[in-house]
Amino acid sequence: MCKINDVKPVVLLSCFLGYTLLLFLVTFITARRSTNAGFYIGNKSSPWFVVAYGMIGASLSGVTFMSVPGLVGTQQFTYFGLVAGFLIGYTVIATVLLPLYYRLNLTSIYSYLNQRFGFWSYKTGAFYFLLSRIIGASFRMFLVVNVLQIFVFDPWGVPFGLVVAVFIILIILYTFEGGVKTIIWTDTLQTTFMLLGVVLSIYFISKELGFGIGDIFSKIHAAGYTRMVETDWHSKNFFLKQFFSGAFIAIVMTGLDQEMMQKNISCRNLKEAQKNMFVFSGILVVVNLLFLTLGAVLYLYASTKGIAIPAKTDDLFPTIAFRYLSPLAGLVFMVGLVSAAYPSADGALTALTTSFCVDFLGFKDKSKLDENKKKKVRYMVHIGFAIILFAVILIFRALNNEAVINAIYKAAGYTYGPLLGLFSFGLFTNFAVKDRYVWIVALISPVACYVLNNFSKTLFNGYEFGFELLILNGFLTFIGLMILRKRNA
Numbered sequence: 001m002c003k004i005n006d007v008k009p010v011v012l013l014s015c016f017l018g019y020t021l022l023l024f025l026v027t028f029i030t031a032r033r034s035t036n037a038g039f040y041i042g043n044k045s046s047p048w049f050v051v052a053y054g055m056i057g058a059s060l061s062g063v064t065f066m067s068v069p070g071l072v073g074t075q076q077f078t079y080f081g082l083v084a085g086f087l088i089g090y091t092v093i094a095t096v097l098l099p100l101y102y103r104l105n106l107t108s109i110y111s112y113l114n115q116r117f118g119f120w121s122y123k124t125g126a127f128y129f130l131l132s133r134i135i136g137a138s139f140r141m142f143l144v145v146n147v148l149q150i151f152v153f154d155p156w157g158v159p160f161g162l163v164v165a166v167f168i169i170l171i172i173l174y175t176f177e178g179g180v181k182t183i184i185w186t187d188t189l190q191t192t193f194m195l196l197g198v199v200l201s202i203y204f205i206s207k208e209l210g211f212g213i214g215d216i217f218s219k220i221h222a223a224g225y226t227r228m229v230e231t232d233w234h235s236k237n238f239f240l241k242q243f244f245s246g247a248f249i250a251i252v253m254t255g256l257d258q259e260m261m262q263k264n265i266s267c268r269n270l271k272e273a274q275k276n277m278f279v280f281s282g283i284l285v286v287v288n289l290l291f292l293t294l295g296a297v298l299y300l301y302a303s304t305k306g307i308a309i310p311a312k313t314d315d316l317f318p319t320i321a322f323r324y325l326s327p328l329a330g331l332v333f334m335v336g337l338v339s340a341a342y343p344s345a346d347g348a349l350t351a352l353t354t355s356f357c358v359d360f361l362g363f364k365d366k367s368k369l370d371e372n373k374k375k376k377v378r379y380m381v382h383i384g385f386a387i388i389l390f391a392v393i394l395i396f397r398a399l400n401n402e403a404v405i406n407a408i409y410k411a412a413g414y415t416y417g418p419l420l421g422l423f424s425f426g427l428f429t430n431f432a433v434k435d436r437y438v439w440i441v442a443l444i445s446p447v448a449c450y451v452l453n454n455f456s457k458t459l460f461n462g463y464e465f466g467f468e469l470l471i472l473n474g475f476l477t478f479i480g481l482m483i484l485r486k487r488n489a
Contacts, residue, residue: 085246197336417473
């Protein structure tokens with residue numbers, strides 16, 4: 001049995017606070033003389049290579065840092081089918097969506113729906129983004145704060161709600177002024193620390209097991225963890241389902257997501273934004289392989305040392321890092337986790353504020369409001385969404401009973417599906433629609449998917465929906481819009 005070697009909570013807290021202070025230093029430097037345009041789209045002056053590198057941290061988040069390694073125990077490397085599909089999705093974003101966004105000079109990407117279909121379609125698309133991002137950001141933040149709670153604050157009796165509140169307040173403070181202009185640079189810092197956390201964690205665990213870095217792949221392959229292709233079409237992890245789901249997940253969770261596109265459209269021009277997307281997608285494949293390798297090494301370590309696998313596989317990495325490895329390895333994990341958590345939280349809050357101010361308050365159209373008045377309203381919206389995230393995190397903690405990455409992709413299937421259908425119909429048909437009824441279609445489609453998902457085994461001879469539920473949802477929305485098309489268009 002492996003000896004337990006807990007990292008002291010005060011050391012972990014000091015590490016967390018030190019990292020946070022470093023973020024505030026970057027914020028102070030980048031947010032000076034910030035304007036509303038700087039907050040929303042970085043004055044369209046962001047270097048593409050900085051955006052590409054920083055987007056790694058924003059795309060992966062604390063969820064990937066813990067959930068993907070945890071999945072390896074039951075799914076081996078079959079998650080890579082999803083990652084392979086990402087490459088197709090990012091190619092579509094670079095060649096289809098980004099040219100559209102730059103041609104229309106969009107601040108909010110959902111204003112495209114206003115130009116294409118009308119008022120109700122526009123508001124429906126923006127609403128589904130707000131809903132999707134609130135749920136997704138809350139899931140991600142919950143995972144990180146829960147780790148801080150268990151390993152840092154529980155020993156001191158600090159309530160979970162207070163820890164959540166402090167974490168959100170810190171995010172508010174360093175995104176309040178600079179927005180995207182700041183996040184572009186803080187994401188770069190955080191991506192660096194996150195990747196160091198993964199690589200060093202693999203190194204420390206391998207050292208504990210007594211084999212070198214060059215032996216890792218042969219060891220985990222011999223242990224049966226490297227299987228990438230699931231051939232059973234009934235399985236949720238069937239390769240083709242994973243591959244096509246990955247393509248559409250990338251399209252909706254990056255290409256149709258204001259948070260991710262807000263960074264892309266902050267580049268100087270379309271060509272640089274496309275270079276950003278292609279470079280980002282290539283790096284992301286390598287990084288996901290690192291996370292899968294980390295998961296295999298964690299399970300190999302647990303098996304070798306006789307460590308019981310936690311009921312929630314998300315807890316495997318922190319349990320081993322904090323309780324069984326050296327204190328230095330625990331600190332590396334803490335820095336990696338926090339650096340993975342901040343990008344998803346800060347970007348979400350900024351994107352929610354941008355979408356609401358532009359899509360629902362009409363900031364681009366209200367020329368009567370001067371810069372200072374718009375900034376005051378923006379501050380209020382920013383704080384309002386922070387309060388909403390706080391409430392949803394508390395609700396999620398009470399309800400969660402599965403690996404968080406599965407929960408996020410499941411939620412995406414229901415909330416991003418209508419966006420997929422709306423944008424697809426707009427891009428690939430020339431039809432106008434009866435705009436005032438679009439919200440009804442966008443409501444019925446997720447409900448229909450929920451029913452089909454719950455009864456799929458009975459209706460489809462044992463078939464279980466996985467992440468491809470997103471594709472079905474988008475297809476049903478597309479069909480609904482086809483029914484609503486104007487016959488004389």
